[in-house]
Amino acid sequence: MERIKLEMKKIEIEFPGVKALKGVDFETVGGQVHALVGANGAGKSTLMKVLAGDNTHYAGQIVIDGKNVEIRSPKDAKHLGIEIVYQEVDTALIPYLSVAENVMFNRMVNDMKGRFLVDWRKMRLESQEVLKKLRVELDPDAIVGDLTLAQKQMVLIARCMAGECRMLILDEPTAPLSNAETEDLFRVVRGLSADGVAVVFISHRLNELYEICDTITIMRDGRNVVRMPLTK
Template sequence: MKRISISFPGVKALTEVDFRAVAGRAHALIGANGAGKSTLMKVLAGAYDHYSGRIAIDGEEVRIRSPKDAKDNGIQVVYQEVDTALIPYLSVGENIMMERTVHGMGGRQLIRWGELHMEAQAILDRIGVKVPTKKLVQQLTLAEKQMVLIARSVSMKCRFLVLDEPTAPLSRTETERLFALVRLLKSEGVGIIFISHRLPELYEICDDITIMRDGRLVLRDEIARLEQHQIAFHMLGAKLDGQYPHVGRTAGEIGFEARNVRDGDKVKHADLYIRKGEIVGLAGLVGAGKTELCRALFGASPNASGELYLEGKALTVRSPYEAVRGGLALVPEERRREGVFVEESVTVNLTAASLADYAKGGAWLSAKLEKGAAAELIRSLGIKTPSGQSKVKNLSGGNQQKVAIGKWLLVDADVYMFDEPTKGVDVGAKRDIYELVAQLAARGKCVLYASSELSEIMGISDRLYVMYDGRIVKELDTRDTNEEEILLYSTGGSPS
């Protein structure tokens, strides 16, 4: 890709960017949120057609102005937001074989469903994924949906495979399975373009690296020639100091308590408490039940039960509405589907949970008050957006997450729950989010921080619970434990 430039209303997204990938090698494409890496790949995928510059494969210029153009040239993309790329009411097999379902199996007008599911099963077997091909996609976990998307790409012959944050929802075992597949594809001559904010992973799987910042190319090199701190420096344009904030705080009395929380086989008799001013980590592998527990506490699961107490008083939480009225806030894992209104403006999103504060006489919303409150949050949170009127869908992942968190800051809740808040977020935006969480605790709020990243749990929490198979299996003081011990309990083990 040579001298690629593209603009959107109010922002120049890419400025004369050069990018080169090689067949049979994995190329890391990284940068802070908003750097332009996803935009560059959307140009390559034919999602944007109003760019300037040229694209060549094997030295010959090709025309890519639509997704069909990209696929015809052997370019396949697995995007980070899996729910936007899958059809939930179709089966796993139908989603994997989507292209052939649409165009007919082998040129025939009629589809042989048995053959379709057999071929889909063969692909799943190849990448080691155990998901029934006739199961509906809407019944899958986030990790399973990600693997279905990857399986779909493998089902079609591709010369270059773009993976946008593919490991974000995956467990370590699933990640290793993905890496084995990537190595297989590399050996077959497929070029891999790997977008990830997990720097250690890049060294495991990638050969080359391109770093972007503010819509421009910063550096291209072999990844083995760079150390992690050098990569972070080029991403941010500054040295990364103190990833985790050291905010002096002293936990007070118990502010929030949950007893015997249950949700079928997802959450089994969970008990926990959080002191005022305390950050409590919720650790566990993907699928351990962390998300399900957060949803149960927030009233987002109709089958959940249990007892909740705020400052010793019983709470009735049968819905998210009652949770918010009771002083609870949740920043969910799937931000685009559950955390923000992607088609609405930044201002609408930031004020959505506190509209009563901007209503004149309790009836009419004041646009002036809304805009003022949103503008202050945009400034204080460092949300990169052309204006408060820009649609959230046009923001980078990290800035979308800041919006998802920011709306709860205006509510001034008593208990804040964060479910994988830094998934798909760059190191700079991660630090901003950690700072926000620490500030909430410093204000005396109760904070529950769920993450499968053990380094995060160790860096941000004061105390933690470990989940395994839907149960809280251990409570630990962060100062007296380590990642090895947490991992031991996360995998169902126990000290010998």
């Protein structure tokens, strides 16, 4: 997998009555865990939704691997290898399906094009491979509705990694987690960055950023105000 090199330049987003992004610059590379911090309403989620293809009306420039790209749909983002896990994990999961089915969900939908049969055995094995690679211990046959929130989050991260993900955005992933669950998540994030994935980690907790992140971008009122390495 080729490491991503991403640059966002002068990104602007306007919603009715509010200019949420006023010319934001952001850059990161594969292998980096990049903290994105700032007060409520600073524009962190809005900026990352641009990358995920969920804020399609942005102005400004996005350069990936030296080429100008447009991200005008979630599909565009996927093709570029960019995936996001939002805090509201339940809306992205199908509670009455298994871990394997939820992990392989996007693949399942894509593979089904023009066909009516899914190779369940293959899908289950592939989901196990993904979970194993992430070193997440989850029963592929467990029903997702029965999982804890932390486990559901892992299912979504695994779903991202089942595709060709080069950049993973986690929007305030630790807010609802216990300390032990946070440590589990950090272990997974470290593994991903060692594999060359660019991880963006949105958080309010400064202390944990020092533990997991190597670069920090601080936003305030729709602008990026600081970008610097974090020394450990």
